Amino acid sequence: MGTYIGTSSSEQQEMLKRCGLKKISDLYADIPESVRLTESLDVPPGLSELEVHRTLQQIAGKNVLYHSLFRGAGAYNHYIPAIVKQVTSKEEFVTAYTPYQAEISQGILQSIFEYQTMICALTGLDVANASVYDGATAAAESIFMCLARGKTTVLVAETINPEVLSVIKTYCFGRSVRLQMVPGNDGAVDLNQLKVMMRDDTACFLFQQPNFFGIIEDGAAIAEIVHGGGAKLIVDCDPISLGILPAPSEYGADIAVGEGQPLGLPLSFGGPYLGFMSAKQELLRKLPGRIVGETVDTEGRRGFVLTLQAREQHIRREKALSNICSNEALCALTAAVYLSAVGTDGLKTVALQSMSKAAYLQKQLADCGFVPVYTKPYFNEFVTSSPTDVQRLMDDLSKKGILGGLPLAGNQILWCCTEMNSKTDIDELISVLRDEVQR
Secondary structure, eight states: OTTOOOOOHHHHHHHHHHTTOSSGGGGGTTSOGGGSOOSOOOOOOOOOHHHHHHHHHHHHTTSOOOSEEOOOTTOOOOOOOHHHHHHHTSGGGOOSSOOSOGGGOHHHHHHHHHHHHHHHHHHOOSEEOSOBSOHHHHHHHHHHHHOBTTBOEEEEETTSOHHHHHHHHHHHHHTTOEEEEEOEETTEEOHHHHHHHOOTTEEEEEEEESOTTSBOOOHHHHHHHHHHTTOEEEEEEOTTGGGTSOOGGGGTOSEEEEEOTTTTOOOGGGOSOOEEEEEOGGGGGGOOSOEEEEEEOTTSOEEEEEEOGGGSHHHHGGGOSOOOOOOOHHHHHHHHHHHHHHHHHHHHHHHHHHHHHHHHHHHHHHHTTOOBSOOSOBSSEEEEEOSSOHHHHHHHHHHTTEEOOEEETTTEEEEEOOTTOOHHHHHHHHHHHHHHHHO
């Protein structure tokens, strides 16, 4: 931290004198000699700032960096306005935790409150928590919000991200929750199968929007089936897509969750990321983690507090609905600053740019022999077959500084575009692919 100033030798001696001691080792007088470290640590000598910078540059040089990315599958390369880093780098905000001393942490609490408000506006639902670890955790936690007496079976769409599904399965195994997978049909939820699988003990159905294959699911039709069966509906949504797609609340979602990484967080080799959760008012007391509320003090001034803390595991422990304690405060602040910076129109522009460039990419790929696997509407990701070996193709693209789509089973590829993919980038990709196919 920039405000940290080390103590000098004279200051250390003064502190020891105040304690009635003569040397640093006197502080450890109660520790037996047999467990004390007597030899020097195997630590290299100190370096100057310039030398440290050069060393780190050499280490960073081992990373493989791509100038063009066409892969998403849960983590997306979006433009981050400079103001986002500028604000979130301020020392008073650099923490991963919600402060316990709310009365002296109003700035951090307000930033979390604003984040919650924005998530509610984005999803159209009533309440949001102060974030959880990541999108997969949010999806798994949301399932337990729906369990009740006589409602113990959980349905999950097969068309969700496999990594999210893996976390859900782990959670359900640990709590002995019955989990059933609803199969897909032509890349989307099979509505007929969903109807058949709905039973009296079904607690909820979770699907992804857009799904793992990029397809836009029929949310309204799904909601009608799920609610008709007396179950709750959970939507795992891409926050950027909500710039142009209907909010989950518009087709009746009870809970909306998702990965907040696209909202101003860099890819960062996989984290830290951000899980967002919002729900209808009736589920307020079942939301895991923390909620920051707005209030006024004794003089009528606006203030912020942690609310509904009785459900936290640090109070209720074994009776708690969740073991989530920390929230990703810095990541949540980043999302709030990003949304503030781009605004409603900016978010819509990012979504439209991503969608339109994906459409252009799909057309160009089809001309090269990469035929679309599905014909349903999609957002910014889609699946194609490959006329040549996928892994060899990806290796060749990598050599040219291009990260291709995600290889899938059956010699298929999941492609992705965001606003960061220029027409020049797409045309370069197509040129390389044409050469590879004709080899």
